[in-house]
Amino acid sequence: MEVSERLQKVMTEMRYVPHAAARHLASRKTRVVGLLLNNLHNDFFVPLLNGVEAVVRQKGYNLIIATYHANIRNETQPPIGPHNTDGMLVFSDGLMDNDLIALNSLGFPMVLVHRTPPADAPIPSVTVENIEITKQLIEHLIRVHGRSRILFLRGPIHQEDSARRELGYRRALEENGIPYDEGLVLNGEFERNVSYAELNRFIENGGKGKFDAVFTGDDDAAIGVLRSLQAHGIRVPEEVAVVGFDDLGFAPFLNPPLTTVRAPTEAVGRIATEKLFSLLENDFSDGVVILPTEIVYRRSCGCAQATYS
Amino acid sequence: MEVSERLQKVMTEMRYVPHAAARHLASRKTRVVGLLLNNLHNDFFVPLLNGVEAVVRQKGYNLIIATYHANIRNETQPPIGPHNTDGMLVFSDGLMDNDLIALNSLGFPMVLVHRTPPADAPIPSVTVENIEITKQLIEHLIRVHGRSRILFLRGPIHQEDSARRELGYRRALEENGIPYDEGLVLNGEFERNVSYAELNRFIENGGKGKFDAVFTGDDDAAIGVLRSLQAHGIRVPEEVAVVGFDDLGFAPFLNPPLTTVRAPTEAVGRIATEKLFSLLENDFSDGVVILPTEIVYRRSCGCAQATYS
DNA sequence: TGAAATAATGTAACCGGTTACTGTAACCGG
DNA sequence: CCGGTTACAGTAACCGGTTACATTATTTCA
Numbered sequence: 001m002e003v004s005e006r007l008q009k010v011m012t013e014m015r016y017v018p019h020a021a022a023r024h025l026a027s028r029k030t031r032v033v034g035l036l037l038n039n040l041h042n043d044f045f046v047p048l049l050n051g052v053e054a055v056v057r058q059k060g061y062n063l064i065i066a067t068y069h070a071n072i073r074n075e076t077q078p079p080i081g082p083h084n085t086d087g088m089l090v091f092s093d094g095l096m097d098n099d100l101i102a103l104n105s106l107g108f109p110m111v112l113v114h115r116t117p118p119a120d121a122p123i124p125s126v127t128v129e130n131i132e133i134t135k136q137l138i139e140h141l142i143r144v145h146g147r148s149r150i151l152f153l154r155g156p157i158h159q160e161d162s163a164r165r166e167l168g169y170r171r172a173l174e175e176n177g178i179p180y181d182e183g184l185v186l187n188g189e190f191e192r193n194v195s196y197a198e199l200n201r202f203i204e205n206g207g208k209g210k211f212d213a214v215f216t217g218d219d220d221a222a223i224g225v226l227r228s229l230q231a232h233g234i235r236v237p238e239e240v241a242v243v244g245f246d247d248l249g250f251a252p253f254l255n256p257p258l259t260t261v262r263a264p265t266e267a268v269g270r271i272a273t274e275k276l277f278s279l280l281e282n283d284f285s286d287g288v289v290i291l292p293t294e295i296v297y298r299r300s301c302g303c304a305q306a307t308y309s
Numbered sequence: 310m311e312v313s314e315r316l317q318k319v320m321t322e323m324r325y326v327p328h329a330a331a332r333h334l335a336s337r338k339t340r341v342v343g344l345l346l347n348n349l350h351n352d353f354f355v356p357l358l359n360g361v362e363a364v365v366r367q368k369g370y371n372l373i374i375a376t377y378h379a380n381i382r383n384e385t386q387p388p389i390g391p392h393n394t395d396g397m398l399v400f401s402d403g404l405m406d407n408d409l410i411a412l413n414s415l416g417f418p419m420v421l422v423h424r425t426p427p428a429d430a431p432i433p434s435v436t437v438e439n440i441e442i443t444k445q446l447i448e449h450l451i452r453v454h455g456r457s458r459i460l461f462l463r464g465p466i467h468q469e470d471s472a473r474r475e476l477g478y479r480r481a482l483e484e485n486g487i488p489y490d491e492g493l494v495l496n497g498e499f500e501r502n503v504s505y506a507e508l509n510r511f512i513e514n515g516g517k518g519k520f521d522a523v524f525t526g527d528d529d530a531a532i533g534v535l536r537s538l539q540a541h542g543i544r545v546p547e548e549v550a551v552v553g554f555d556d557l558g559f560a561p562f563l564n565p566p567l568t569t570v571r572a573p574t575e576a577v578g579r580i581a582t583e584k585l586f587s588l589l590e591n592d593f594s595d596g597v598v599i600l601p602t603e604i605v606y607r608r609s610c611g612c613a614q615a616t617y618s
Numbered sequence: 619t620g621a622a623a624t625a626a627t628g629t630a631a632c633c634g635g636t637t638a639c640t641g642t643a644a645c646c647g648g
Numbered sequence: 649c650c651g652g653t654t655a656c657a658g659t660a661a662c663c664g665g666t667t668a669c670a671t672t673a674t675t676t677c678a
Contacts, residue, residue: 003655017390017391018392018635019392019635020330021330021331021333021334021339021633021634021635022330023634024333025330025331025634025636025665026634026635027636027663032373040358041355041359046349046350046354049349049374050349050350053349053374053376057375057376062373062375062388062393063373063375064341064371064373064374065358065362065373066362066366066371067362077326079371082326084330192558223562227561249352249529249532250532250559253532253535253563253564255566256564312625312626330665331664331666332666334632335632335633335664
C-alpha cells in the first residue's frame with residue numbers, strides 16, 4: 001500500500017483534521033470563497049445561494065456569507081477580502097467601483113453578480129437581461145391591457161437591476177407616448193415590507209385611482225403590493241394589473257398568479273461561481289455574461305383566466 | 310494622542326488588514342461561526358439566515374454556511390468544525406448524536422436548531438413547538454371542516470420537525486377516531502418540487518378522491534401541493550383543504566391564501582446565535598428553548614372568504 | 619527631586635502546518 | 649550487479665501574526 005494511502009487511512013481512523021489556519025498561513029490559500037450581499041431580506045437569494053453553494057461544495061471549498069451595503073460602508077471594513085478568502089462574489093453596493101479596482105489590481109479574484117464591472121477593470125460579471133425584457137413587460141401592460149398609469153416600485157438606489165428596470169420602464173413609456181411621471185415611482189427596495197408600506201402610504205395619500213397597473217420591481221415586492229391592494233379592496237387585475245420580476249417559486253401561486261419575468265437566478269449563482277473558480281485555478285475568465293430572461297404571462301396582468309372562479 | 314489611537318489611524322490610512330489565518334493560528338480563535346444546513350432548497354432559510362447573520366455581524370464575526378446531510382456523511386468530512394470555526398449552529402441530520410457528543414466533549418461550542426440534544430449531552434437547542442400545534446391544526450380540519458382523509462407529506466426522514474409534525478398528525482387522528490392510514494403519508498421532503506412530483510404520482514395512481522385534505526408538512530411543500538392540485542383540476546378548499554407550516558412571507562398570497570402555522574423562524578435564528586455567543590463568551594448557556602407557534606386561518610382550509618370571487 | 623508606577627518598546631518563542639532541500643532506501647532496466 | 653530514477657524520511661525555514669517577558673522611557677506624586 002502506498003504511503004499516501006496509509007496516511008489517509010490513519011488520518012481517518014484517528015479523526016485527524018488539519019488545523020485550517022495553519023494550512024492557510026503556510027500555503028497562502030484559504031480554500032474559502034466569499035459571497036458579499038447587500039442583505040438577505042429576499043427570497044431571491046435562495047436560488048442564488050443554491051447555485052453558489054453547489055459549486056463551492058463540489059470544489060471542496062468553504063463559503064463565507066456576509067452582508068455589506070452602502071449605508072454601513074463608512075462604519076465598517078468589508079468583512080470579506082484577500083485576508084480571509086481566496087476570492088469573492090460581489091452582489092453588493094457596499095464596495096464602490098474604486099474599491100473593486102483596488103482589489104482587482106491586487107490580483108484578488110472576484111466575480112460580480114448582477115452588476116457591471118467598472119469601465120477600466122476587467123472583472124468578470126454575470127447578470128440577467130433587464131432592460132429589453134422590462135420594456136416588453138411594460139409594453140404588454142400598455143398595448144395588450146390598455147394600461148397607461150403604471151406605478152413602478154424601484155429597488156435599492158445603487159442596485160443595477162433596479163436602474164436597468166427603471167430604464168426599461170421609461171423606454172416603454174416613451175416609445176408609447178406616455179409621459180414619465182415622477183409621482184408614479186415609489187421606493188420599494190425590492191422588499192415586501194417596504195413595498196407594502198410605501199404603497200399603503202401612496203394609496204392613503206390620495207393615490208387611489210391614480211394608477212391602473214403596478215410594476216413591482218421584483219417578485220418579493222409583489223407580495224407587499226398584492227397585500228396592500230387587497231387591504232384597500234382594489235381588485236387585481238381588474239382595477240390594477242400587477243407584474244413582477246424574477247419568477248420566484250411562489251409566483252405562480254400568488255393570488256392572483258403573478259405575471260413576471262423568469263430570471264435564471266440559480267444559473268447566475270452557478271455560473272458566477274464557476275467563473276470565480278476558473279479565475280482561481282486558471283487565473284483567467286472572460287467578461288460579462290448576460291443570461292436571457294423571458295416573460296411569463298399569468299393572471300395578475302389580466303392575461304389567462306382566474307383559476308378559482 | 311494615545312498610541313493605540315495613532316496605530317488605528319495609520320492602519321486605516323495604509324489600508325492594513327491583518328491576515329486572518331495568522332491571527333487565528335496564534336490566538337487559537339477564528340472569529341468565525343458556522344451554520345450547518347441539510348440543504349438550501351427552501352424559502353424557510355431566508356428568515357433563519359437573517360436572524361443568524363444579524364447577530365453574527367453585530368458581534369463582528371464571520372459566518373460560514375455549508376450543507377451537509379445524512380446521504381453524504383459517509384463520503385465527506387463535515388465542512389465545519391473546531392478546525393475552522395469557534396462554534397457552530399447545527400441544522401442538519403449529517404451529524405449524528407454521537408458526532409455531537411464527541412464534538413461537545415471536546416468543548417466545541419454548538420447550538421442545535423430545530424433539533425433536540427442527545428440525552429446525555431447538554432447542548433443548547435432552539436426550536437419551535439410542533440406537536441401540539443400540528444394536532445390542533447389537523448383537528449381543525451377534522452372538526453371544523455369535516456375532513457377525515459387527510460394526506461400528510463412528511464419531510465426528510467431524520468428531520469425532527471417532520472417527526473414531530475407526524476406525531477401531532479397521528480395524535481389528532483387517534484383522538485378523533487380516525488384510523489391512521491399509511492397510504493395517506495407521502496414523502497414531500499419539505500420541498501416544493503418533490504411534493505409536486507409525489508402528489509402527482511399519488512393522484513395519477515388512483516389517489517384522486519381518496520383524500521379530502523392535505524397537510525403539506527411545510528409552506529414550501531404547499532406550493533408544490535397547490536400546483537399539483539390545480540394541475541389536476543382539484544378545487545381548494547372545496548374539494549381538498551390544504552394546510553401548511555411556517556407562515557412564510559408568501560403564504561397569505563398563495564392561491565388560495567394558505568392556512569398555516571406561524572413559526573418565529575427569524576427569532577429562532579437570532580436566539581440560537583445569541584446562545585452560541587453566550588457559549589463563546591461566557592462558556593455557558595442553558596438548555597432547550599421551544600418557541601411558541603400559532604395557527605393562522607386563511608382560505609385554503611375552508612375558513613374565510615375567497616378574496617377574489 | 620527621586621522612587622515608584624505606568625506606558626511604551628524590544629525580543630523571542632510559538633501557533634501548526636507547508637515548502638524546499640538534503641540524504642537515504644527501494645526499484646528498474648540493461 | 650551497477651547507474652539512474654523514483655519513493656520516502658528528515659530537517660529547517662517560514663507563513664504573519666500573538667503572547668509573555670524583559671527593558672527602557674515617561675509620568676506621577678510624596
